[in-house]
Amino acid sequence: MAKATNNNWWRGGVIYQIYPRSYADSNGDGVGDLAGITAKLDYVADLGADGIWLSPFFKSPMKDFGYDVSDYCDVDPMFGTLDDFKQLVERAHALGLKVMIDQVLSHSSDQHPWFVESRSSLNNPKADWYIWADAKPDGNPPNNWLSIFGGSAWQWDTRRCQYYMHNFLTSQPDLNFHNPEVQKALLSTVKFWLDLGVDGYRLDTANFYFHDAQLRDNPARGRPDGEDPAVNAVNPYGWQWHQHDKSQPENLAFLRELRALLDAYPDTTMVGEIGDDDGLARVAEYTSGGDKLHMAYCFDLLGTAHSAAHFRGFVKRFEEVAPGGWPCWALSNHDVVRVATRWASTAAVAAPELLRLGAALQMSLRGSPCIYQGDELGLPEADIAFEDLQDPYGITMWPEFKGRDGCRTPMPWLADAADLGFSSSPAPEKPWLPVATTHRELTAEAQIQDPASLLHFYRNLLRWRKTQPCLVSGTLEVLDAHPQVFAYVRRHEGHSMVCVFNFSPEPAQWVVPVAFAAMHTVTGSGLGDAVRQGAVLQLPAWGGAFLGHA
Template identity: 55%
Template structure:
């Protein structure tokens, strides 16, 4: 096959248009996965080299964080060319080879599209800023200053400070929800929408299987530029921005979450529907009305397929009651929509550290994640039980952390390279100097150290993913809450074919009794957990799960 040309979609891979529903998706942060050329930065060839490990987990798809051309001020989330691979990561030929090899291993590829903003180095912005009457003059969110020279309104950037930056060339402010080098596109302009849809088509023609849509609720801002109201202190939530950032002090009614987005999402879905078995997962960045947005964006079959949920990315460890609250609210608010659940990703402290979980606790929470109604995202290294790494200020790369250090240390601690072996200072990640240090405490948890140990964390994840796949009820089935308290949560998953699976989780460090629902239930011994069963019922040891099937 000529790797310089787009890869033809392999019809054998197209089996189920709903393959995404209940899928397990493995997120790769390419800078930190595997370096293949010794420059200290992971790349696409490195991912190809490590595909056997991913395949061994049994996941359905890979989500790859951005690898497009970029100045890398936000490490790829500042795109300067949507239609090319940054040389740091390889070439378009490498991407085609990655698609081809992944499909051979029955792994689908989801790429991370950043459509709300670009880099200020993108040719679109360079033209837009050149004058107020050029063909792309309104491709970005430009506004005049107030009479006193201050920004047009009170909108704030997630990365700190005003969401407006003065441009001396145009003598106007431009909007940026993130870094000032990441100007926001103006999707009110149909030409901008068309250009972004053309970008999506470019990658669909290269046989990608779907898109993770970054900051999907940020696509539109209020054309009247109205000020955001104050968010009452009791409603502030730091799952989107850290508490040191006053971004949380506003109710974000006008700088995001705008109703105009629904029509654009319908256009995006119509494009995807021209291709077989494509999916999309939108990242809804909102701690106040996120679930309502999920409901709007995933309702029916004409917008995005699923949304990436933030409820379990929050700082506090979810108790049984909290899990019940989130799941019950989801069933009520989102109803027929679909979630993509995650505990960790490239933007938050790894949940093993964030929730202070030991290995047994990590396992029971992983089992809970694999049992939820929705699809699942695992972040690279989660399967190894990696903790948050310490990165000194001198080694820090993340501009977010540099700005708010030391109250907020940024996102580098969850982005350190994956340890493939326990040997050497770089754990098999690179022969050069890694862009972030490899955490020494991670070396003992390397893939090589765990790979052939049936009792290891990675073996547990393989077993738990296989268990999920063995039960249609856990993949696409319905959901019914049974009971919850601070320590325990239990529910039933039901498949259309009649399979019913009872799932119970002891999230505490003491043994807990479990009440079985009415019916004739027998323990499913395929799950990698223990329980004590007698005529008095079921007792779960600390941090254990119990699964049972109903005899019918």
């Protein structure tokens, strides 16, 4: 199967994340599918993305909507068939798009044949393919590890009279990576999709593969104070330092094995999801040396903070701890509240100018941007009633945490359709999640017809970015602090570009450093709202500029 060429495409390439259940429904059953995605790939290509990332579509009982895999080498009938997937890849490659798929290696479904066998006895061939442990003498779990979805990370099993570990739902048992046979089996599933022509992987929970073999307790952290995008203060999972249940040193050797496999297939890549007490340090560790992950992301752009000081702090630290590492930057994804709501202050939705500024920041940082479906439309978080919730995380943590359904509602394509065009045929079934009434004025159709829309801004920005090697491949140096302005310089092969962003609802003045005095405002990005007066750059509220040489 012919691939879209360009090795190292991932270095600065723009990735567009598609959540299959909610992108496009081709058969009217209320659930998005692979054929629906294939029909919409022209839209992604027109946006200017270089590749797509598909959230899981493997066979699954769907307790966690595909992140509980029961067969790593087949498509769930809900989404179509293997032939549908092959057609998707073929069409994507014909459009010049790379195809990355979500690989969930740390755990499987409890309905996976491996786990069914593993739990059947203490001495079957797969008895130690999962993490089993005896109870303490008083019957309690073997240690204090917690599940992200609430409660203990250990579930009692009456077949073996032992506990098994689950970082997420009890129906998502963790695989035992200390067993070489487990690693070998998982690598074979990775190879299966590479042989079908995929261009890479997004690795779910890439630092969760190994656990401490001694099962030592995690140290107490206490209830976190202040803002921490990686911790929900109402979830006791964040009240521990996760020293022993993830991010173990043995993880590095497995990532090298995984990288060696991908390196045997030209033009492929991996981006790892890192959820860690020190995410930036872990991204640096996992992307250094050119022998592990190609790129990784943590959660520093996925919180509510959007001040100049916040961005300056984490970007500067990343450049210090990971000078050779390659990050992947997202403003939203399928696990967090949408940026248009997260960054809102007094209004229900963030100002359009702020969303444009955020996109310009994302597209000019050193790394690879990842756009979550609908961010290019400025979609706010949908308000889902409790009786319509599907996410088990939200159902458990309600009402203080409503889960992830609000960012997973169907993509709005057409304003005049009852389901906003989510289904391409008359839909006898209502969508798996309600369409959001707040999305009716933001449909793709309406924004395609409006040259002043956010969608057109994204299209122009991505098209312009491809002409700026400094932004795609250059180094990054953070410039002096300013209370409202975050500024940095990108450099590549003797050329420079200064990126200046006023992350404030008030106008700002930024004095252009002497070293960049000869630079002028570069047009084409779509920002175009800053005014240069001698050495001073006048920036409106939520305004920005790119400076370069003629």
